[in-house]
Amino acid sequence: MPDGISIVIPARNEAETVGKVIAAVINQPCVHEVVVVDNASWDDTAKVAAAAGAVVVEEPEPGLGCALKTGFAAAQRNWVMKVDADLAKFDPGLVEGLASAREPNVGMIKGNWQDPNDDLPMTRLLILPAIKLIVPGLTHVRAPNSGIYIFDRDLIDLSQLADNNSADIDVMLRVHQAGREIVEVEIGEIKHDPRNKQHYNAMAENILALFLRHAAEGRDPESP
Numbered sequence: 001m002p003d004g005i006s007i008v009i010p011a012r013n014e015a016e017t018v019g020k021v022i023a024a025v026i027n028q029p030c031v032h033e034v035v036v037v038d039n040a041s042w043d044d045t046a047k048v049a050a051a052a053g054a055v056v057v058e059e060p061e062p063g064l065g066c067a068l069k070t071g072f073a074a075a076q077r078n079w080v081m082k083v084d085a086d087l088a089k090f091d092p093g094l095v096e097g098l099a100s101a102r103e104p105n106v107g108m109i110k111g112n113w114q115d116p117n118d119d120l121p122m123t124r125l126l127i128l129p130a131i132k133l134i135v136p137g138l139t140h141v142r143a144p145n146s147g148i149y150i151f152d153r154d155l156i157d158l159s160q161l162a163d164n165n166s167a168d169i170d171v172m173l174r175v176h177q178a179g180r181e182i183v184e185v186e187i188g189e190i191k192h193d194p195r196n197k198q199h200y201n202a203m204a205e206n207i208l209a210l211f212l213r214h215a216a217e218g219r220d221p222e223s224p
Contacts, residue, residue, distance in 0.1 A: 004032030005099050005150060006075035010059075010067035011085035012039040015048045018085045022052035024092040026082065030099040032077050035083070039067040044087075065167030069158050081150040082168070094187035098150045107155050107180025108172060110141060111148035113188040126204055128168065130211040135173060141182055144169060145207075147185065151175050165203045166210040173214055 002195055008024055011018050018036060023072060026034045036049035040062045050056050059070040072080050094111055101109045123145045131138050138144065147168050156174040161167050 003079075004077060005030055005079045005081050005095075006032055006077040007034045007081045007083055007095070008037065008068065008071035008075055009049075009054070009083050009085050010037045010039055010064055010071060011041065011045045011049065012062065012067070013041045013043045013045060014085035015041070015044040017087065018045055018107060019048045019052040021083060021085055021087050022049060022054050025088070025095050026053050028092060028095040030096055031150040033075070035071050037067040037071040037074075039063070061163070063163045064165040065161050065163040065170070068167050068171075069161055069163075072153050072158050075153065078152055078154045079150060080153045082147065082171075087112055089189065091188050092155065094148065094185075097185050097187060098148075099181060101185050102150070103181075105181050105182075106183055108149060108151035108182045110143055110146045110172070110182065110184045112184045113148065113187045114147060114189050122200060122204055126207060127141070130208070134211050134215045135176065137156040138172070138176055138182060140169050141172070141184060143184060144172060152180070155180060160207070162210055164206045168208040169207060170210055173210075 009018065009021060022034050022036070025031060034054040036054040036056050037059050038056055039059050046056045057074045058072055059067045068082065068114070081103065095134040098109045099112055123143070127144050131144060145168065151171060155172065155178040162170045172182060173179065
């Protein structure tokens, strides 16, 4: 198995939850470090994260993609796991589960989870149909919008990632373009903080724009 991993946690005003997430993962045997990206927070996110043992880096430009690029670049290990800062309930064993699924031709492992309060309408109505039409080589992926995953950072140009909340999907698409396999691991039930409709509307627009951009550039290596 490859060596230890870096965990990257993007966080914007997540002082209430980020410490608990760090505590749940930082002592896992495969974890070399936990990097928290303080993404223009105005609460005590950075202070709480540092107290919990994380390496804290600053990204003043708001946006998930901006935070991920900074965190991925700061990580000391090429295998990087992204974990959300707002998780209310999850099994810390998911870290070992994802890390142990690394194989020579695998470039990314997605965590496939269930939330009893979320029937994933964006995944069902937008992302899966877009993959079927634009990136058919990824139709085997059941949870393409999962924000919990591990990937080989060296496979992609981090500077080209989307700056917004479509970045998680962009990572998957770029690892696929690099010719590496995307696999999934069941990681059980996870509860996220609820988001309002405006958040999801904006996210849908960003994701649609991302797929259209990839379609225009003809990036699926498995397309006919």
